[in-house]
Amino acid sequence: MSRPLPDAVGRALAASRIVDAAPDPYVVGHWVLKAGSKVGAVSVTAPGAAPVTVRIIPKVPMARLFFLLGYSLDPRGWRDGQVDVAEHREVLPVLAHAFERQTDRAIRAGVLQxxxxxxxxxxxxxxxxxxxxxxxxxxxxxxxxxxxxxxxxTDIPENRLLRAATERLLRLPGVPRPVRARLLHQRTRLIDVTPLVRGQRLPEWRPSRLNARYHHALHLAEAVLDGASAEHRPGGLRIDGFLFDMNKVFEDFVCVALREALRPYGGRGVLQARGVYLDEDERVRMRPDFVWYGDGNASRPLAVVDAKYKTEKKDGYPDADLYQMLAYCTALGLPAGHLVYAKGNAPHAGHRVREAGIVLHQHALDLDRSPDGLLAEVSDLAGEMAAIAPERRSQVTTVPGPV
Known part of the structure; x- marks a missing residue:
C-alpha cells in the first residue's frame, strides 16, 4: 500500500526491516509499505515531524496467534479461554490485555514473597x-x-519481571486507555519491587509449587520483554513499539508441539539442536529447528524437522528449503527429513532425492483450525515421523490420539 510519509520516516522503516518500505515511483512523498513476517505496532518520530504509527495486523485470527504463542510458552497449562481476545484485532492491545489479566490473577491473593x-x-x-x-x-x-x-x-525475580513488563507496556504506543489504567494499578501493587534498569539482564526464575499462580503471567512477561521488541534511536529518529516475528512464533509452536506429541514414542526432542555440522572437520555449523533423538546416552538422530512460516505459491514451495533439509539429512545420516509449512495446497508431499534415496517430506498445517484440530494435525505428523524413523519402524504399531 502507498502512504504519505516523511522521507526520514520511510528510510527508518526500510532500514529497520520492520516492513518492506520503498519510495512510490508514481507519487512524490509517498512510500510503498509491505508487511513481512513481523506483526505489532511501532511509532516512528522524526525531528520536527509528528509521530507516525505503523500497525501490522496478522493474517491469522488473533485468537489463533495467541494460542500459538501461549502453547509454545506453556504447552501443559495453556488453553483457549484463559484470556478474552475477541474484542481486539491488533497484537499489542491483546498482549497488554492478556498480561494485565494474568498479572491480576497472579497477585490477587497477595504479592508473592x-x-x-x-x-x-x-x-x-x-x-x-x-x-x-x-x-x-x-x-x-x-x-x-x-x-x-x-x-x-517481595523484591524477588518473579515480581521484578512482572514490574518490568508492566513498565514496558506503559511506555508503548497503542495500549488501550482502560488497559493502561489497569496496568497503572498493577504497578502500584508492585511499588515495593525494584525496577529493572534498561539493558540489565532479566532475573531468572524457576517454576515451583510456591510460584504456580504466577506461571502464566511470568511467561507473558518474558514475551513482553523479549528481544522482538523494537526500541531504537537511529540518529535523530526514535522508533518505539512491540513486534512479534511470526517466523519465530510458528517455529516455536511446531517444535514444542512436536516435542510433546512424540513423548509417547520415547526418545527426546531437542529444539535448535546443537552439535550438528555439515563437514567432517566440524567447521560448518548447522542449527536444525528440531531433532528427535533415540533413547540412551549415545542416542542417534531419528528425525529432523524445519518449520517455515510460509504458504505454498502456485509454483510450489521454494526449492532452497529442500536443499537445506537435504543438508540436514546428510549431516545427521537420516533417510528422511520433514519441512512443516503454515499452509499448503495439499497436506503432504514427498520428494525422493536421486542417487541418495533420501525422502524430503513437506507438510502443511491448517492454522485456521481450532486449537484441538491443530494439535491433532501435529500428533498425526508425529506418528508419521515415528513410523519411518530408523530402528523404530518395527516398534510403532499405533498412533496416539490428539494431545
Whole structure:
C-alpha cells in the first residue's frame, strides 16, 4: 500500500526491516509499505515531524496467534479461554490485555514473597559475616561488619519481571486507555519491587509449587520483554513499539508441539539442536529447528524437522528449503527429513532425492483450525515421523490420539 510519509520516516522503516518500505515511483512523498513476517505496532518520530504509527495486523485470527504463542510458552497449562481476545484485532492491545489479566490473577491473593540473599555493611551482625570481604575491606577492624543474610521480601525475580513488563507496556504506543489504567494499578501493587534498569539482564526464575499462580503471567512477561521488541534511536529518529516475528512464533509452536506429541514414542526432542555440522572437520555449523533423538546416552538422530512460516505459491514451495533439509539429512545420516509449512495446497508431499534415496517430506498445517484440530494435525505428523524413523519402524504399531 502507498502512504504519505516523511522521507526520514520511510528510510527508518526500510532500514529497520520492520516492513518492506520503498519510495512510490508514481507519487512524490509517498512510500510503498509491505508487511513481512513481523506483526505489532511501532511509532516512528522524526525531528520536527509528528509521530507516525505503523500497525501490522496478522493474517491469522488473533485468537489463533495467541494460542500459538501461549502453547509454545506453556504447552501443559495453556488453553483457549484463559484470556478474552475477541474484542481486539491488533497484537499489542491483546498482549497488554492478556498480561494485565494474568498479572491480576497472579497477585490477587497477595504479592508473592520469597527469600533474597542480601550483602551489606552494618554496625551489628545479622546473618553471617563475610570473612574474606571483612579482611579485604576492613584490614582487621572490628566495625563495621561485612555481612550476608537471607531476607524474606517481595523484591524477588518473579515480581521484578512482572514490574518490568508492566513498565514496558506503559511506555508503548497503542495500549488501550482502560488497559493502561489497569496496568497503572498493577504497578502500584508492585511499588515495593525494584525496577529493572534498561539493558540489565532479566532475573531468572524457576517454576515451583510456591510460584504456580504466577506461571502464566511470568511467561507473558518474558514475551513482553523479549528481544522482538523494537526500541531504537537511529540518529535523530526514535522508533518505539512491540513486534512479534511470526517466523519465530510458528517455529516455536511446531517444535514444542512436536516435542510433546512424540513423548509417547520415547526418545527426546531437542529444539535448535546443537552439535550438528555439515563437514567432517566440524567447521560448518548447522542449527536444525528440531531433532528427535533415540533413547540412551549415545542416542542417534531419528528425525529432523524445519518449520517455515510460509504458504505454498502456485509454483510450489521454494526449492532452497529442500536443499537445506537435504543438508540436514546428510549431516545427521537420516533417510528422511520433514519441512512443516503454515499452509499448503495439499497436506503432504514427498520428494525422493536421486542417487541418495533420501525422502524430503513437506507438510502443511491448517492454522485456521481450532486449537484441538491443530494439535491433532501435529500428533498425526508425529506418528508419521515415528513410523519411518530408523530402528523404530518395527516398534510403532499405533498412533496416539490428539494431545
Amino acid at each position: 520469597g527469600y533474597r540473599t542480601t550483602e551489606d555493611t552494618a554496625l551489628v551482625v545479622r546473618g553471617r559475616i563475610r570473612e574474606a570481604e571483612q579482611v579485604r575491606r576492613r584490614f582487621g577492624a572490628a566495625l563495621p561488619v561485612e555481612i550476608g543474610y537471607d531476607e524474606f521480601t
